[in-house]
Amino acid sequence: MSTLITGASAIVGGRLAQPVLAGDSILVKGGKIDRIGFAADVAREPHDSTIDVANAVIIPGLIDPHTHPVLGDFTPRQNTLGWVTAHLNGGVTTLISAGETHWPGRRRTPIGAKSIAMAAAQSSLDLRPGGAKLHGGAILIEPGLSSADFDDMERAGVRLVGEIGLGTSIDADRIRGPIEEARARGWTIPLHVGGASVPGSHVVSGDLVVELNPDVVSHANGGPTARPFAEILRVIEGTTVAIEVVQAGNTRALVRIVEHLNREGLLSRLQFGTDSPSGTGVMPLGILRTIAYATAFAGVDPVAALCCASGEVAARYRLDAGVIEAGRPADLVVLDVPLGGQGGTALDSFVNGDIPSVALVMVDGEVVVQPSRVTPPPRHPPIVSGGC
Ligand SMILES: [Zn+2]
Structure with a gap:
């Protein structure tokens, strides 16, 4: 054909x-x-x-690297069926899980976190909602996850780390071990930065970025609450990590961050996500809308913005896409x-x-x-x- x-x-x-x-x-x-x-x-x-x-x-095909699936095309957060297919209709052909945070009864223990990641990864391996490629099953790091746990997860198809900061601990000394296990296996490490998101999550400051050296600062513009701009600037200037802005974050912070990256010639570090489904909703047009914000409000060339939402993010997550x-x-x-x-x-x-x-x-x-x-x-x- x-x-x-x-x-x-x-x-x-x-x-x-x-x-x-x-x-x-x-x-x-x-x-x-x-x-x-x-x-x-x-x-x-x-x-x-x-x-x-x-x-x-x-x-x-666009890539949304910040989604929170549960199983396939269903999310209990908004009691919604068909949200992945709706994303596909918004030009997103690949969705990456940033953690199955909305899993009903999510247990914040090593065995609980591992079981959910494995079940979600297995579920998404052969599932193509509407034709979209969903990479589900992102381990939400808990202290105590062992090397043997990572072996099990790898066998089950887990290749992703959920945004760090949504587990029980953000004590760098307690979560560094599992993070380094994931890094050694080539899994991309995102770190939640911002105010608390869902109940039970933490306020995470930019200082943890320097301590843990993730690959991506998730929702640098807040998810949904932004940290002070001076703190984000310190992260941008003091590290080389990718800087993500999301549709479900603070729009004023988004514009300031993207303007800064554009002005300083740092677009190769810019990543767009939706951070959905979340309290902000199910957002099928979230990636296109964020590109429009970056272009119309922050002056980024539209072609460059489209690259940030496709090939650049695919390279960061080692995917044959974009x-x-x-x-x-x-x-x-x-x-x-x-x-x-x-x-x-x-x-x-x-x-x-x-x-x-x-x-x-x-x-x-x-x-x-x-x-x-x-x-x-x-x-x-x-x-x-x-x-x-
Ligand atoms: Zn998130």
Whole structure:
């Protein structure tokens, strides 16, 4: 099965080092990206079907690295079914768990935390809600988790650490052992920084970042309560960790943090998440909306912001996703100006503060969304011929 996607006004590559690719067409074969280039060359290759995107922008499937799933497409936090599929309709093809915090009766013990992470990881291994790739099962670190516990978790498919700060202890000396176990296995370490979130969580200051040296500062703009800006600045300037801002955080802090990173040439450290489902809600458009904030309020180039939400975060979490490149999974999103919107392309929509229209989503070469049920309709719907 092969599909030619053609007629793009721009193709966003996904990495800040190569943000825009030369060409207007992508050939997809067997679920993978085969070739990228101009129609005059690429269209000569045999293909079963064609998608004309009518001047829209093609981007890699977006990644939300800060979600709180429980099992599959159900979350008890908002009594909601179908939230992962709704995210997919918002252009997010990959969701990463930052911890199954909403698990009913979550036990804050080594065996409790380990059991939940293993069950959630097992559940998400073969599950594709709506077609989305959900990486569930993130261990919420508890003092006393042993090397043997990590062996068990690894066998069950656990590859993620939940945001540190949601377990019983934030005493660096008591949680350093399990954190180093996870780090040695190549698992990415996020640290919750900010005021307390759900009942039973802690206020975590920026000082712990320096002590524990995580890979990511989760919701530097608060989840949902922000720490003082001077403290966040000390973290940005005193470390090299990735700085995440989330839709469910403090919007004023988000704008100040992103402005600072942009001004200082530190966009390679910027990460966007939703921190959902949470008390703020289920937010299918959370990633697109956060990109619009970064672009319209903090002056970030929209292509760079899209890279921060795709290839850059995939590299940080060691995932084969988020990049448009030959041989990669064909997880692609077609963005257009929303019907009635201003500007020539979806990139102008972001600059204008609008949420673009998600005209089509493809996962592993298969069209799973057309059009989105959560964005406005596109100015020019893609034309599919040949059936794919
Ligand atoms: Zn969170």
